Amino acid sequence: MDVNERDLTQWLSDTELVVCVGAGGVGKTTTAASVALRAAVMGRRVMVLTIDPARRLANSLGLSEFGNEARRIDLSAMPEVKGELWAMMLDSRSTFDGLIDRIAPSEEARQRILDNHIYRHMANTFAGSQDYMATETLYDIVRSGAYDMVVLDTPPVKNALDFLESPGRLINFLDERVLGWFLQPYDASRVFGQRLMLGTSAVVFRLLGYVFGRDFLDDLAEFFQDFQGLYAGFVERHDAVVKLFRSPSTQFVTVCAPSESSLDVAVFFQQELAERGLPRGGVVVNQVHACEGTDHDxxxxxxxxxxxxxxxxxxxxxxxxxxxxxxxxxxxxxxxxxESTMTERVREAAKDGGFYQEVPRLDGNVHDLEALHAVGEHLFKPARVL
Amino acid sequence: MSVQSTEGVLAGRLVMVTGKGGTGKTTFAAALALLSAARGRRTLLCEIDNQRPSLTPIFGSEPRFGPQQVRPGLDMCNIEWEPALESFLEGLVPSRRIVKLILGNPIVSKFLDVTPGSQELVELSALGQYVDQYDMVIVDMPASGHAFSLLDITRSAMGLFRSGPVRRRASELRELLTAETTRVAFVALPEEMVVNETLETIQRMRSFELIGGEPVVYLNRATLPTLTDGERELVARLGELELDPAEAEFVRAGRWEDVLEQSTAHSRERLQQGLDLEPVLVGPVAPGRSAREVVQDVAVSLGREVGLTRRDLSWT
CATH class of the missing domain: 1.10.20 (Histone, subunit A)
Structure with missing residues (x-):
């Protein structure tokens, strides 16, 4: 790819969505924030979005915490900055609620959903609901047109690019076949004894009732009934997000550190991105150590x-x-x-998949704007040609 | 201040190892499992539904759902979703035929697959079963955020499932997690943000009363200060000179180690103050060691604390 031969600032101005992926603890959040800050320095209006529950991004941006509302980062200490930097952390509960606000057909339907037992648990507590919602919010932010560029920091995943599939998982839950199966024999009076049970389905259904408890199935039936009309909206948004990820103005950046396990993940992600036909921006190896000379005396x-x-x-x-x-x-x-031996295979994997950039380990922790800017200086030095 | 040691961890029955990504969770889980087996306790080392299991490079074979022996007294497994679900249902429904009927229905399996919380509950339940079969179960948990949600599921499930066998199972699991012999081991690094995450997660777990036993924190890659202030000042004076590149590399290397040492001291202090417990410090392993060698090095280093030698821990 010729991206190696050009200045990465050019790459940055051509990109509208940057998605940072990688294992945990590799400086992904720092990379996301540095890329965003850099684009802001260049005069763009940038949003950096994290679904990281540990508030690491807030730390790096000098905020004690921030939430579901877009917050503008105070860059007055950097007078050379021409653009704007905004940040937001996805909070799954309010994202869920916001989503319901938009797609519920009436105020009454909205209230019923928000009061539903299962809905409340699903939005509040369950693992992964943050992942479900990340792409939903991403879609809104990109659609709003309020920003020139969006940088998405993703949750630490090592198995697969889960967050890409997450809209699919949410839709699976509301899949019309599941809903149909569940609701078809359902009597409007919502009493299980009155279901018209036929064949195997009836047996299976009774068993589910036995295993999960009838109350749960009652709650679930109500939940499904409320969500019945929303399926089409979910599918539409899901398709739009998938399309957005595949757009040429989107770039995936794989972030890793010089450790065996994170490099494994990076190599795997490069392959995954290629297989899924997602645009590979490049690979960043953070926290790299360097030392010249062999005389230790x-x-x-x-x-x-x-x-x-x-x-x-x-x-x-x-x-x-x-x-x-x-x-x-x-x-x-x-x-x-x-480290240099270790990173060889990720350099190999990065060949024909965008740029390859190493960022040295900086003294101290990166938890303020100045340090983020310093990381950016390394990130956007002319990239290595592989 | 509570002093939580490896000795205490080894006395547990269910030990869940977690921490921020990249801190060495898998390494510590495997090292603790080696120690436990060396103590003569039948030990199971588990990971949870990893499509690309982290234990593979350590033990040279892929962990499956069914436990397999990796050395005398030590088995490993990977709690995969589908077989775990099957075994979960078998525990609740008396007839195998009926379980097959439920799982054979494509819509129902899809339903179970996506029902919020069902995965977490089923996975925890598999752990619970193993606790009855082994003296010690050590779990390589997901990173702290997800580990918290996984452990919290027993609480949520009690609200969600108001009757039936799943509720009973959830309440049994809650009892298991809140037993004194259930422990969480956190692996942290001497870095600001890792310490932040460790503090937050442990404080949250404590306030939700998720786990019965006291947590233990391993401060991994820790190096304690070796220079006096006067000596450090001398390094600083050297750094102020006009140095050629070769000379400068030495001063840079010295500063690099100094930063590591300062961060260790600082992190230790924050953990002590924030959690009222003394972290266990574990030094860095030599660079370039394989995943397996790193586990061995860490096991030997933890073994010193509990009177186990390299010979007790050797494994081929």
Whole structure:
């Protein structure tokens, strides 16, 4: 891909949606925030969206926390910034509620759904409902046209690109076949004894009632009845999100760190993206260590420097410091070499799949705008040609 | 301050290992399983519905739903959704034929597949069954956010299923999780955001009273300060000189280690203050070691604390 031969800032201005994917703990959120900040610096109006429940993005942007409302990040400390940076964390409950607001046919239907036992549990507590909702909100934000660019930080996944399938999972739950099967013999009086039970379905249904409890099936029937009319809306939005992911103005960035497990995931994702026909923007390897030189003898290498020191130098302290610097150099060098061997296969996987960029491990943690900007400097240096 | 040690973890019956992504959960779960087996307790090491199991590179074969032995006294398994569901239903419905009938209906399996909470409940239930069959079950859990939702399901399920066998199962599982012998081991790194997530998750678990036993926190890749302030100042003075690139690399390497040491001390303090417990510090392993070697190194390092030697822990 010729993206390696051009400036990544050009890549950035051609992109309307960046989706960062990767395992947990690899600096995905930091990468997402740095990309967004960089685009804002370039004068674009950018939204960075996270479904990360640990509020890491809020931390990086200098906010103690933020929620379902779009928040504008204060960039006044960076006068050179021409654009705007907005951030938002998806909160599944209010996203769900907002979704119901939009698609419920009447106020009465809306209230009934919001009061439903199953709905309340589903939106509130269950694992993965955040994933369900990520793409829903993404769709709204992109459709609103309020931003030039959206950067999506995704949940840490290692098995598959779950969040891409998540609208499918929600729809599965409301699949017309399941609904139809469930509701068809259902009597309007909502009493199970009055269901018209026929053949195997009737047996299976009674068994489900036995296993899950009849109350649950009652709640579920009510839930399905309320959602019956909403299926078409879900499908439409799902299709739109899938189309958006496949659009040429969307770019997937695979983020990893130099650890065996995260590199595994990155290589796997590069293949997954290719197989799904999703646009591969490139691969970012964060937290990379570098160390030059193979002579670890600090006394020899630093002899001149030591001679140039002004003032008193306690010889015992100096000896300890030099021994220590020698060991640190040896360890850092070994780490850098091991990492470079490790990242080979991800470089291979990145070949014909966009850019490949390494970001060195910076001293200290990246939890303010200045540090994010520094990461951006590394991210957007001219990319390596593989 | 409570001192939670590996000794205490090994005395448990169900130990769930979690933490932020990339901290070394799988490594610690496997290392603790080795220690437990070396103590002579029949141990099961589980992961939960991983389509690409993390235990494969460690033990050289893929964990399946049915436990398989990886060394004497140590079995591993992967709680896969479909067989777990089958075994779950078998536990509730007396007849195998009826279970087949339920699972054979494509719409019903789809229904079970997507019903909120059913996956989590079924997976936890499989763990519960194993607890009855082994002396010790160690679980390589998902990352902390998801682990929390998974554990919280017993609470939600009680609200959702108001009668019937599923409710009874949920309440049994809640009892299991809140038993004194059920522990959560958190793997953390000396990094600001990892510590944040550890603090938040443990505080939340405590306030929801999800788990009976006290949590233990492993601060992985920890390095304690070795230089005195005076010596550190000397490094700083060296750094202020005009250095050629080769010289500068040494000062940079020294600073790199210094940052690691400072972060360890800082993280330890935050965990002590935020949770009123003393984290167990575990040093970094040498770079370039394979997944299997890393597990062995960590097991040896934890083993020192509980009187197990490399020889007790060797495995081929």
């Amino acid at each position: 600090a006394r020899r290498v630093l002899a001149d420097a030591v001679a140039r020191l002004d003032g008193d130098v306690e010889p015992r302290a100096l000896a300890r410091v030099l021994a220590r610097l020698g060991m640190a150099h040896r360890r850092l060098r070994a780490l850098a070499e091991a």
